[in-house]
Amino acid sequence: MTTAVQVKKLTMVQAVTDAMRTMLEEDESVLVLGEDVGINGGVFRATDGLIGQFGEDRVIDTPLAESGIVGTSIGLAVNGFRPIVEMQFLGFIYPAFNQLMTHATRMRQRSMGRFTVPMVVRAPYGAGVKAPEIHSDSVEALFTHIPGLKVVVPSNAYDAKGLLIASIEDPDPVLFLEPMRSYRSSRTEVPEEKYSIELGKAAYVKKGHDVTVLTWGAMVSDTVKAVEKYEEKYEATCDVIDLRTLYPLDKDVIAESVRKTGRAVIVHEAPSAGGVNGDVISVINDTAFFYLKAPIQKVTGFDTPVPVYSLEREYLPSSDKIIHAINMTLSY
């Protein structure tokens, strides 16, 4: 006899809450900390209801101090807890950068494994929701550059729950980036039970033959739309790959797809310079160089600050640009 898996349709932000609730229920050592995460349930409601269920000893409204939150979480994590820290917005993580860079991510090596920091830092990020300045920064590459930190970005509710549970269970620090634009833009079926999705594994969003399009976060749905438009008009078809973990990258899936298609386009909304596109290109060089039929194309934000909202649509990679890049690689 099989028991039917209970599923419900959730938005991504609800799935994030669901993952935290699941882990708070299962593991006494899991804590949620951050600004406004308690009574208010977080400014995006990602922690809604948790304080009611688990109390203020486990869902903690902290003082307004990012370095303080991350720094004390390092101490909590080293000493037996599993903190899930909420940064109100990724653009406000900069005061905590020092703690992440100089301590959270090096503790294991500095103590040769004696002290470890099993901690998750969650942060909403990305442009396209008309937020005030600084709120929309897409600076994932600052963090993929920190040795000792995993960087995870879901693009839908199902992945968000599975990846967040895996991040909480991970024995090392994880930065979990939540694309604000995707928080409530769609619903996916999410099992009520606990499940996890292995970190470091990309997913095929759709399969094709001629071009590999690699992306993550909120750009996944934009990319799929652009690719669908493209495929309606032209002969060729695309693999669309959601990288899901930006460090470490899934080199197997990237290699498999690019070896098949011989062509690659990378789409991300962050600035190009020093961006994750460089790491993806490096993986392709290492694993699929001799299969390439054209130079790799990239479609990114500009090397400029994310603009205030009157111009943010202009900043985000458009359908036209994605289609243009696919054409470029095919017509090479």
Place this chain on the structure above:
Amino acid sequence: MLERFPITQYINEEGELVRQDIKEGLSLDLIKIFYEKMLRARMMDKKCVNLQRQGRIGTYVQYEGQEAAQVGSALAIEEGDWMFPSYRDHAATMTFGHSLRNLLLYWVGRIEGGIPPEGKNIFPPAVPIASQLLHATGAAWAEKKKNTDRVSLVYFGDGATSEGDFHEGLNFASVFKAPVVFFNQNNGYAISVPTEKQMNSKTIAQKGLGYDIPSIRIDGNDILAVFMETQKAVERARSGEGPTLIEAVTWRYGAHTTADDPSKYRDQSESDRRRTTTDPLLRLERYLKQQNSWDEEWLASIEQKITDEINTALAEMDDVPEAEIEQLFNHVFEKPTWTIEQQREHHMSIKRGQV
């Protein structure tokens, strides 16, 4: 600490002058100027909240209830001085000379919104909490090095005092005796977190003790107290005596921003009560009535004047042409890098459909 840092008041909630020593110098004209400036700030704030509800501007950060703190302190500095606002301090910036047009443009997500009028040293509003305290200290330090008597006035909330930058700002200012006035608006909440959960100390003023910075606590809804005490701090700074920390105790009536729902974390009836008790405008109205100087005609005329000014600014906002795409690429560096040039070229050619 509460006894050590009592709340200084000049005019109480009933509108009575509680500091008889200033009676001599206190003119009704000054009170009327205060009233008019606060009314102007309040009407502008209400307008902005309405515009947001109509979808004509984006998320907006309101300050209703905090007019005395912002207007009174802004009136205590003069042209040539520096002002460092946070995202909530447009009553201060508009009082110090920021144009209403640009204020509106800020909230429609235009870069122009942060640009102060020529000759006015007003920084664009600081969005990251507490970061501006260090800029204010640095600018004040520069004035000191240049041997001028210019000062910095910097605004921040109660939540900001938890950030490292607050402590670093105070410490630098103290070490280098920088002519800066740290103006805290303790409005009771940092979004949903009440001051008792933000800090275990009873006052913010006492935090100055650790840095040997003279610190005071004032009734932030009493514009006279705010103006006079800020003026004293400004004078101290001008005369080379270094920084002061002012805690102005106040209250925000509304939500943290138009995207926030305060009923989740506090009882809004407290705001209703305060509208009839501690309100900064009502207090001056009561004072003027006691002096037999309240004049409905005068009120109607200043209301009309302010309405006209706001409508003009609105028309100017509507008249501003759409943001130029070039703005994305300009001013990142003095001279754009080749990457930015290439991105600009590529972007424009895709837009023109040329590729």
